[in-house]
Amino acid sequence: MPIIKLENIQKKFGQNTVLDGIDLVFGEGEFTVLVGPSGCGKTTLLRLIAGLEQVSGGKILIGDRDVTKLEPRERDIAMVFQNYALYPHMSVYENMGFGLKARGVDTGEIKRRVMQVAEMLGIEVLLNRKPKELSGGQQQRVAIGRAVVRDPSLFLFDEPLSNLDAKLRTEMRTELLKLHRELHATTVYVTHDQEEAMGMGDCIVVLNDGVIQQRGTPREIYFHPINLLVAGFIGSPSMNMVHGQISAGTFTSLDGVIVLETKGQPDGDVILGVRPEDIHRPINLADRQHGCALSCRADVIELLGARAIITLAMSGTELKAVFEERYLKDIVEGSPLTVVLDLDRLHFFDAATGQRLNETAQGGELDGGRGANG
Amino acid sequence: MEYFQSLRTRTGNLFLESLLVVALVIVLFPFMWIFVTSLKPPDLVAVPNVWIFEISGVNWRSVLLESNIPQNIFNSLIVGIVTVVIALAVGCPAAYSFSRFKSTAATRFSILAAEMMPPAIMILPIFLLLYQLSLIDTLWGVILAHLTFVIPVVTWFLIGFFDEVPRELEDQAMIDGCTHFQAFYKVILPVVRPGLAAAAIFGFVLSWNDMFYALILTGGESKTLPVAIAGFWTFRGVEMGKMAVAILIAIVPVLIVSFFVQKHLVRGLGGGAVKF
Numbered sequence: 001m002p003i004i005k006l007e008n009i010q011k012k013f014g015q016n017t018v019l020d021g022i023d024l025v026f027g028e029g030e031f032t033v034l035v036g037p038s039g040c041g042k043t044t045l046l047r048l049i050a051g052l053e054q055v056s057g058g059k060i061l062i063g064d065r066d067v068t069k070l071e072p073r074e075r076d077i078a079m080v081f082q083n084y085a086l087y088p089h090m091s092v093y094e095n096m097g098f099g100l101k102a103r104g105v106d107t108g109e110i111k112r113r114v115m116q117v118a119e120m121l122g123i124e125v126l127l128n129r130k131p132k133e134l135s136g137g138q139q140q141r142v143a144i145g146r147a148v149v150r151d152p153s154l155f156l157f158d159e160p161l162s163n164l165d166a167k168l169r170t171e172m173r174t175e176l177l178k179l180h181r182e183l184h185a186t187t188v189y190v191t192h193d194q195e196e197a198m199g200m201g202d203c204i205v206v207l208n209d210g211v212i213q214q215r216g217t218p219r220e221i222y223f224h225p226i227n228l229l230v231a232g233f234i235g236s237p238s239m240n241m242v243h244g245q246i247s248a249g250t251f252t253s254l255d256g257v258i259v260l261e262t263k264g265q266p267d268g269d270v271i272l273g274v275r276p277e278d279i280h281r282p283i284n285l286a287d288r289q290h291g292c293a294l295s296c297r298a299d300v301i302e303l304l305g306a307r308a309i310i311t312l313a314m315s316g317t318e319l320k321a322v323f324e325e326r327y328l329k330d331i332v333e334g335s336p337l338t339v340v341l342d343l344d345r346l347h348f349f350d351a352a353t354g355q356r357l358n359e360t361a362q363g364g365e366l367d368g369g370r371g372a373n374g
Numbered sequence: 375m376e377y378f379q380s381l382r383t384r385t386g387n388l389f390l391e392s393l394l395v396v397a398l399v400i401v402l403f404p405f406m407w408i409f410v411t412s413l414k415p416p417d418l419v420a421v422p423n424v425w426i427f428e429i430s431g432v433n434w435r436s437v438l439l440e441s442n443i444p445q446n447i448f449n450s451l452i453v454g455i456v457t458v459v460i461a462l463a464v465g466c467p468a469a470y471s472f473s474r475f476k477s478t479a480a481t482r483f484s485i486l487a488a489e490m491m492p493p494a495i496m497i498l499p500i501f502l503l504l505y506q507l508s509l510i511d512t513l514w515g516v517i518l519a520h521l522t523f524v525i526p527v528v529t530w531f532l533i534g535f536f537d538e539v540p541r542e543l544e545d546q547a548m549i550d551g552c553t554h555f556q557a558f559y560k561v562i563l564p565v566v567r568p569g570l571a572a573a574a575i576f577g578f579v580l581s582w583n584d585m586f587y588a589l590i591l592t593g594g595e596s597k598t599l600p601v602a603i604a605g606f607w608t609f610r611g612v613e614m615g616k617m618a619v620a621i622l623i624a625i626v627p628v629l630i631v632s633f634f635v636q637k638h639l640v641r642g643l644g645g646g647a648v649k650f
Contacts, residue, residue, distance in 0.1 A: 047545075050545075050549055051548075051549075052545050052548070052549075071548070071553070072545075072548040072549045073548055073549065073550070073551045073552060073553070077549060078549065079545075079546070079549050081542040081545070081546060082542075083540055083542055085540065085542035085543050085545065085546040087543065087546075087547075087561055087564075087565075088565055089564040089565055089567070098547075098550050099549075099550035099551055102547075102550050102551030102552055102556070103551045146550075150550075
């Protein structure tokens, strides 16, 4: 599997710049997830790599080959589309063998490879069926099988799970990961679902407005978001953002409710970012001393099963926290309670530019077990 | 209260059903009349109040065995089939282009502009052109004339079908190793097969039913069926029985085939404007 390089990729539709100066390298066997809000240019980037759109500037290299001007069929890539794009007039077998047939592979070899991949994906019994006779999950498998059977240099996935229901999506996510571990194929995967991105990618690229906001491992992206956009996009529920000011090493929120010591942050207008899981219920004094204690009211409790999202109301500020259900037994909606913000995990962003100001103390490491909510 | 509501619904339904029956009678009566006429002995045709008569095969025998109608049917078939084949060969790529590449509603509608004009405007240039090419009173002359209205209609008809094919199918085919044209004929065309069949039938019916162009452009051996049907109106009077037989031969096959593809016909007539 060769390395794929994108060099200063530009894409314009008329006067509208969709992608601007994209430089990326997809390492050998790496699973890269392109993530970002709708219209950020991630699908366009995938289509440029596939050759379905022509770049307005820049180069695309697969290994040492410059494929920028090549037709899709000459690039040796496979792609799985959101709607699977199975040929409705062909059987599953014909769908899977179509790419090989178009490339002049002999019938015996096509049969051997299709059977091998069908067995790997557990779809042998479906080979004679037409796509309309398959469920969404089965269609998905066939689409993946069609890509795998060609043994390409690069796999492209364009939101392949978004048409499936939640349960099937989780199953298919695991299966895709297993398949990736087995094939060790270089993969670029587009999604707007940040959970999918976090769960699947070796590497995540966050795009917005046609520009790469951040590229890193899921941990780097989650624990060290480089700007407000990445911080707000990655994580569910989203990071809490509190506008305030730092003066003489002390952060004070605009409404004066949150006051906490910072570690060497310069004075100025900032936005404090707190992940919902970094707000704890203090169970002992040590917790209170380690963090910044706040008195608030449980406004809304959304029980998700083992966890719950609590909307905490202070005078002018609202924060979302995620607590384990077992720590909620004494709380009902409207209950007053004290919570603690984990000072080691706070994020500060420049209010004007949105850029990150601080290093997190944990450096992206999880310290499981601290605090009462886990 | 419920009783009155149900009464109102039932009365409404009864009214609607009555309207439907009236509409059906209006539409079907001429067919029935033609059918009955075709079976009447020639001397009873002009007596409309005679419903009870001895069924006669004289008209059928005369038309099928003693007239030129079989030759005219053959001419109409040749004209219709060749027109449709050429119209599909031209209309398919045109419709695909209208569907896939940027086209506004106005440009799409412009395909039908020729259809908006009365055929009388077109016939003079067509006649002169065919005269120069020595194609008057030939089947090729009629075919070329028919293509002027069948191609735009077939193109319009197919746009909607191509619009419904997801672009990802041809993207996938190109990634799988096809050129754009291969993706078109190996993947897209088979997918729109029902539309092609319906467009073919619709184009064929237009050609099959045309009398205006055929009447002016043909005369002798190249006469098509509608022209021949009109030929039963002679100086000695209208040969109603024979005409009825020829009319039945002209319409029944078309009606039967149209019945089986009616869903696709309605969809195609919308030209992509109506989704079913």
